[in-house]
Amino acid sequence: MKEKHLQTGYLHWLLLFALLIGVQILHAQEDIYIDPNRGAKEFRKELIMNSNKVESIVGNWGIFGKVNHPYSGVWPKGTGHGHVHEMTILVGAEVTGIDGQTYHIISDSYGDFPDRAPDGTEYFWNPKPGYANDHRIYINPNTGEIDSTSLIATSTDKTTWPETWPGKDATWNGRWNGYFGKDQFMADQECIYVMDDFTNSEFPYYPFIADSTRRGLGLQCETRMFQWVHPLAEDQIFIHFQVTNVSDYVYDRNIYFGAFADTHPGGLGASDDDSGFDKKMDMVFAWDHDNIGVWTKYRDILPGYLAWKYLESPGFGDDGIDNDDDGLIDERRDNDAGEWIFGPVGDYGEPKWHWSGDEDGDWDPQVDDVGSDGIGPKDPNYDAPDLDGTEGNGKPDQGEPNFGKTDNDESDQIGLTSFYSPHYGSVYISNDEAIWNYIQPGVFETPAQNSNNLWIFASGPFLLERNQTERFSVCWLFGEDEREIYRNAVTSQRIYDNDYRFTKPPLQPTVKVVPGDGKITLYWDNIAERSRDPVYGYDFEGYRIYRGTNPQMTESQKISDAFGNIVYRKPIAQFDLKDGIKGLHPIAMGEELGEEYSSGIHYYLGDDTGLKYYYEDTDVQNGVTYYYAVVSYDKGYYPGMDDRNLVPMSPSESPFKFTYEYGELKEKSVNAVIATPNAPATNYKPGYTDADEYGNISKVNNSSATGSIKVKIVDPDILPDQNQFQVSFSHILNELGEITTKTYTIKNLTTNEVIFDSVEIPIDPATNAPVSSWNTPIFSGMILSFENKFPDFDIIKAVSGWSGDYKTNLIPEIIKSSQGTIPMNVAIEITDTLASHPFKKDYQVYFKVYDFYTNDSIPFFFSYDKNGDYKIGEGDQISLIAPTGTGKLVKAYKITFNAPTDPNVEVIDPQPGDVFYLKSDSPFKEGDLYQFTTFQSGLLEVGKEVLDKVAVVPNPYVVAASWEQESVLSGRGERKIYFIHLPAECTIRIFTQNGVLVKTIQHSGVASDGSATWDLTTDEGLEVSFGIYIYHIEAPGIGEKVGTFGIIN
Structure with a gap:
C-alpha cells in the first residue's frame, strides 16, 4: 500500500532513486516455481531474526513469535522484552464442499489451542523440503561446540543453505537464493522458506481433483524476511509473502489474506493491552495502557508500540479503478514487456516513452536490463549472462529490477480491509466461521481495550486464478511512542515503494581481544574497507568502538534525538579516514523522508584521525567482564560526491550482536568480543621483538630513508618464535626528480610467506599525495606504524654545512635549482689529489662528490671555478645532478662557496679532509630494507x-x-x-x-x-x-x- 496522504510529495523522490541508482540490487524469483513436494511437520525449522533491534523467533510454518519462547517479538534486542505471544498468517476462502455445502476454510498455524484432526494432526501450514540444510554442522567459534540444529535458511549463515535449491539450475548450487538475485546480500539478514496448507483437512473440500490427500485450499506460500541495521530501519522486520494457487479451482474474489495474533505490548501476563488501526496507513498497532511492562529486567525501557503494516497487498488489475491512488489504473506485476509506447505514467512523472508493461515507466535499460536472474556485470558475484538471453535484450523481463515482480509500484493494491481486536479467549482461531466473519471488508472494531486482547486482520477479497501468484508484504515494526511508530511506518513504506532499495553498512570487521592487567586490547582486520554499498558504492569511512558491562552495552546508549528517543551510541574511540569528510553528517536521521520527519540528530563522522586497527582500553577494572563491539560505518550522502541524483541518506554502521539463550552465550558476531582483564601469571614472560626500547626496527642496508618504522605488539601470545620479518618499498620518481613512496611489502623471511604484498600507501585527499604516516592491519599479533619523511628546503639549508674538524671559513650558500625538492644526502669531500670527473668532462678535480649513505658517486657540474685550479675556493659553484622519472637529468641544488661576510677576515679555502654535507629527509624507496625478529611468549x-x-x-x-x-x-x-x-x-x-x-x-x-x-x-x-x-x-x-x-x- 502507499500512504496516500503522504505519497504525492515524495513521488519524485522515489522516481529519482529508482531510475538513477546506477546499480542493480533487486531480484525476485524467476517464473514462479510450483514445488511438487508436499509440506510436512518433520521439516519444521526455526530461526532467530536479530540483525537489528528486533529480535524474534520465527518458524517456517508461518509463525512469528512462539508461545513461551524467550525471543518472541523482543524489542529492543537483548532486553528480553517479548511483545508477542504468537502470530500466524491466515488465508481464508469460501468454498463448496463435495456435499454441496458452503464452507469457510481458514488455513493458519496458530500454536495456542490449535485446530486438530481426530488423530492429532494439526490443520497447519507445513514447510516443504529442500529449502534448508537438514544436515547442518556448525562449529561455534565462541565455544568450539558442534551445533547440528537445522535452521531456516538465512543469508548470514551458509551452513543453513541446502546443497541445491528447488526450482533452480546448477549455477545456484552453493549460492544464496536471494530475493535480490543469485548470491546478492543486500539486506543485513534475509531468510526464505516455502510451505503449503495441504494438511488442513477439516472440511470436505478437495482442491485437487485427482489427489484427495492434498487438502486445505491448495496453496503454496513462499516467505522471505529482511532486516536492515540502518537507524531508519532498525526497528523493523520486513516480511514478503508469495501465495500461489496450485489447486485445480479458481478463487473468484472469495479469498482473504491476513493474520491472527496474541500481542502483549507490556509483556506476557499483562492485561492492559490497547489496540488501534489506521486504514489510510494500512496499519494495525498496539500499546500498553499505562506504558509499564511486567518485565523484571531493564524496567527503565518502556514497552512502546508494536505494529503490523501492509506494504503490499493483492491488487485488482481489471476493475477499472485506481485502488491505490497512484494515477495508474489496473497496473499488474505478472505481465510481459508489452509494446513501446508514449503515454502517461501516473503520478510517477510526465508522459514518456516506455514499455506498456512497465506502467510506471521506471525501467531503465541503462541499468536495469540485467536479465531474469536480476544481476548484471556491475553487481557482486556476477559470473555470466543469463542463459535465456534476457540480459541486454533491450526490453524488461520478469526478474529484472523495476519491472513486474520486482517493481512494487506496478500493482493496484487494496490494502487493509478489516481489523478486529476481541478479548483474549472470546475468539479462537480454530473457529473458522467466526474468523471468517471478522475478516470481512469493513469490519473495524476494537471492543477489548485496556485488556488482554487479540488481533484479527486481513486484506481482501481478491481473485486468485489457478497457478496465479499474489504477493503481499507486511512490516513488523516497533517504536518508543505513537510518533515514532508512525515515522517508522513511513520509513518502511518508503523502503518498500523503492523496491527494497536501501543503503547497507560496511562489512563487519573481525575483532580479536587480548585481556591484560588493567587493560584490554582490541584489534581487527580491514575487510570492511572493501565493502560496496548497493546505493553509494565504495563508501567506507571509519570504525567506532562501543563498550559496556552487559550484552546490550546500555552504557553506550546515550545519544538521543530531538524527541528523547535513544538513537545512537557513544563510542569510546573512533578512527576515520583522512579524507576531509568529518564532523556532523549534513543529513539528520529521518530527514531522508522529508524535513517534517527529521529527528534532529546527526551522525558524527569523526575528526580525520586516520585509520587504526587496534585500541588499548585502560579504563577498565580487573575482574569485571566487558563487552565490546567494533563497528564499521559509511559516509552516507555528503556534499560534493558524484551523487548521480541519489537521494541523500544518513550514514549506517555495521551491526553487532550477543545472543544468549537462558543465560548462556550461544552466538556473537565477528565484530563483538567479551573480555575480563586480570593480572598475568606470575611466571609469564610475554612475547617480544628485537626492536629498540621505543619499538623502532632497524635498517639492514645503507638506506638514506630518514623515516621510522615502529612495531607495536598487540597480542604477544601469538607472536611466532624466532621469525624474521622484512619490510621493503617501491617508489615513483616524477618529472622533477621528487621521490614518492608508492607501496610497502612485508615478508616473513623464516617461512617465506608474503604478509602484505605491494600495498599502496593511503592518499591524503587534501594534497592528493600519499600520507606521511600510516599503520598496517594486525598480523602475527603486531602492527607496524610508518612515519615517512620528505625533504623540506628550509630544513635542508638549516642542517647542511661543513662537518667535523674543518679548516675553511667559506660559507656555503644552497640554492634550489629544480622546481621540486629532491631528496639528496651528499658529501663534498676535499682531497689533495685529483679525485673525480665533473659530469661529461674529461678533466678531474680535487674533491669528490658522493652519497654519504651508499658511497655512490653523485654526478655534478663544477659550474664556476674562479681560479681555474680544479679546487673549491671563494666564489666557486657546484651543481648537483639528479635523475627524473622521464629519464632526463635535472640540476637539483647549486652550492656557492662565499667568502666570510666580514671583509677584514682572511679567506681560508677548504683544505684536504674538509667535508661539506648537504642533508635532507628522504622518503622510503625501492631498495630500502628493514628487518626485525619476533620471539614467542614463555614461562620464567x-x-x-x-x-x-x-x-x-x-x-x-x-x-x-x-x-x-x-x-x-x-x-x-x-x-x-x-x-x-x-x-x-x-x-x-x-x-x-x-x-x-x-x-x-x-x-x-x-x-x-x-x-x-x-x-x-x-x-x-x-x-x-x-x-x-x-x-x-x-x-x-x-x-x-x-x-x-x-x-x-
Whole structure:
C-alpha cells in the first residue's frame, strides 16, 4: 500500500532513486516455481531474526513469535522484552464442499489451542523440503561446540543453505537464493522458506481433483524476511509473502489474506493491552495502557508500540479503478514487456516513452536490463549472462529490477480491509466461521481495550486464478511512542515503494581481544574497507568502538534525538579516514523522508584521525567482564560526491550482536568480543621483538630513508618464535626528480610467506599525495606504524654545512635549482689529489662528490671555478645532478662557496679532509630494507615468593560484588570469586574450616591470564553456604600456599 496522504510529495523522490541508482540490487524469483513436494511437520525449522533491534523467533510454518519462547517479538534486542505471544498468517476462502455445502476454510498455524484432526494432526501450514540444510554442522567459534540444529535458511549463515535449491539450475548450487538475485546480500539478514496448507483437512473440500490427500485450499506460500541495521530501519522486520494457487479451482474474489495474533505490548501476563488501526496507513498497532511492562529486567525501557503494516497487498488489475491512488489504473506485476509506447505514467512523472508493461515507466535499460536472474556485470558475484538471453535484450523481463515482480509500484493494491481486536479467549482461531466473519471488508472494531486482547486482520477479497501468484508484504515494526511508530511506518513504506532499495553498512570487521592487567586490547582486520554499498558504492569511512558491562552495552546508549528517543551510541574511540569528510553528517536521521520527519540528530563522522586497527582500553577494572563491539560505518550522502541524483541518506554502521539463550552465550558476531582483564601469571614472560626500547626496527642496508618504522605488539601470545620479518618499498620518481613512496611489502623471511604484498600507501585527499604516516592491519599479533619523511628546503639549508674538524671559513650558500625538492644526502669531500670527473668532462678535480649513505658517486657540474685550479675556493659553484622519472637529468641544488661576510677576515679555502654535507629527509624507496625478529611468549623460572602475590577477590564475598555480570534475562546473575596472580599451572583446593574438600580447580589457562574463577558450587554442583573457607594452592616446581576467604550474606 502507499500512504496516500503522504505519497504525492515524495513521488519524485522515489522516481529519482529508482531510475538513477546506477546499480542493480533487486531480484525476485524467476517464473514462479510450483514445488511438487508436499509440506510436512518433520521439516519444521526455526530461526532467530536479530540483525537489528528486533529480535524474534520465527518458524517456517508461518509463525512469528512462539508461545513461551524467550525471543518472541523482543524489542529492543537483548532486553528480553517479548511483545508477542504468537502470530500466524491466515488465508481464508469460501468454498463448496463435495456435499454441496458452503464452507469457510481458514488455513493458519496458530500454536495456542490449535485446530486438530481426530488423530492429532494439526490443520497447519507445513514447510516443504529442500529449502534448508537438514544436515547442518556448525562449529561455534565462541565455544568450539558442534551445533547440528537445522535452521531456516538465512543469508548470514551458509551452513543453513541446502546443497541445491528447488526450482533452480546448477549455477545456484552453493549460492544464496536471494530475493535480490543469485548470491546478492543486500539486506543485513534475509531468510526464505516455502510451505503449503495441504494438511488442513477439516472440511470436505478437495482442491485437487485427482489427489484427495492434498487438502486445505491448495496453496503454496513462499516467505522471505529482511532486516536492515540502518537507524531508519532498525526497528523493523520486513516480511514478503508469495501465495500461489496450485489447486485445480479458481478463487473468484472469495479469498482473504491476513493474520491472527496474541500481542502483549507490556509483556506476557499483562492485561492492559490497547489496540488501534489506521486504514489510510494500512496499519494495525498496539500499546500498553499505562506504558509499564511486567518485565523484571531493564524496567527503565518502556514497552512502546508494536505494529503490523501492509506494504503490499493483492491488487485488482481489471476493475477499472485506481485502488491505490497512484494515477495508474489496473497496473499488474505478472505481465510481459508489452509494446513501446508514449503515454502517461501516473503520478510517477510526465508522459514518456516506455514499455506498456512497465506502467510506471521506471525501467531503465541503462541499468536495469540485467536479465531474469536480476544481476548484471556491475553487481557482486556476477559470473555470466543469463542463459535465456534476457540480459541486454533491450526490453524488461520478469526478474529484472523495476519491472513486474520486482517493481512494487506496478500493482493496484487494496490494502487493509478489516481489523478486529476481541478479548483474549472470546475468539479462537480454530473457529473458522467466526474468523471468517471478522475478516470481512469493513469490519473495524476494537471492543477489548485496556485488556488482554487479540488481533484479527486481513486484506481482501481478491481473485486468485489457478497457478496465479499474489504477493503481499507486511512490516513488523516497533517504536518508543505513537510518533515514532508512525515515522517508522513511513520509513518502511518508503523502503518498500523503492523496491527494497536501501543503503547497507560496511562489512563487519573481525575483532580479536587480548585481556591484560588493567587493560584490554582490541584489534581487527580491514575487510570492511572493501565493502560496496548497493546505493553509494565504495563508501567506507571509519570504525567506532562501543563498550559496556552487559550484552546490550546500555552504557553506550546515550545519544538521543530531538524527541528523547535513544538513537545512537557513544563510542569510546573512533578512527576515520583522512579524507576531509568529518564532523556532523549534513543529513539528520529521518530527514531522508522529508524535513517534517527529521529527528534532529546527526551522525558524527569523526575528526580525520586516520585509520587504526587496534585500541588499548585502560579504563577498565580487573575482574569485571566487558563487552565490546567494533563497528564499521559509511559516509552516507555528503556534499560534493558524484551523487548521480541519489537521494541523500544518513550514514549506517555495521551491526553487532550477543545472543544468549537462558543465560548462556550461544552466538556473537565477528565484530563483538567479551573480555575480563586480570593480572598475568606470575611466571609469564610475554612475547617480544628485537626492536629498540621505543619499538623502532632497524635498517639492514645503507638506506638514506630518514623515516621510522615502529612495531607495536598487540597480542604477544601469538607472536611466532624466532621469525624474521622484512619490510621493503617501491617508489615513483616524477618529472622533477621528487621521490614518492608508492607501496610497502612485508615478508616473513623464516617461512617465506608474503604478509602484505605491494600495498599502496593511503592518499591524503587534501594534497592528493600519499600520507606521511600510516599503520598496517594486525598480523602475527603486531602492527607496524610508518612515519615517512620528505625533504623540506628550509630544513635542508638549516642542517647542511661543513662537518667535523674543518679548516675553511667559506660559507656555503644552497640554492634550489629544480622546481621540486629532491631528496639528496651528499658529501663534498676535499682531497689533495685529483679525485673525480665533473659530469661529461674529461678533466678531474680535487674533491669528490658522493652519497654519504651508499658511497655512490653523485654526478655534478663544477659550474664556476674562479681560479681555474680544479679546487673549491671563494666564489666557486657546484651543481648537483639528479635523475627524473622521464629519464632526463635535472640540476637539483647549486652550492656557492662565499667568502666570510666580514671583509677584514682572511679567506681560508677548504683544505684536504674538509667535508661539506648537504642533508635532507628522504622518503622510503625501492631498495630500502628493514628487518626485525619476533620471539614467542614463555614461562620464567621463579621462586616460591611469587605465591605471596596470590589473592582472592572479593574477600569477603558479599551477596553480589560490583564486577559480577548480571544475568542476561533475569535473576541476580553469576556468583563467582577470583583467584588472582596465579602461576600458569597450579591446582586450587578449597576446604571448609573443618577440612572438608569442597572444590578442586585445575588452573592451566593461557599464561597471560593469572586468574581462575569459582562459581561458589561444590564438585557435586551444590551451592556452598556462608562461612570461612581455606584454600590451598599447589604450583609444580614453584611451591605451595595456604590462605582463607569469607562468604557472607
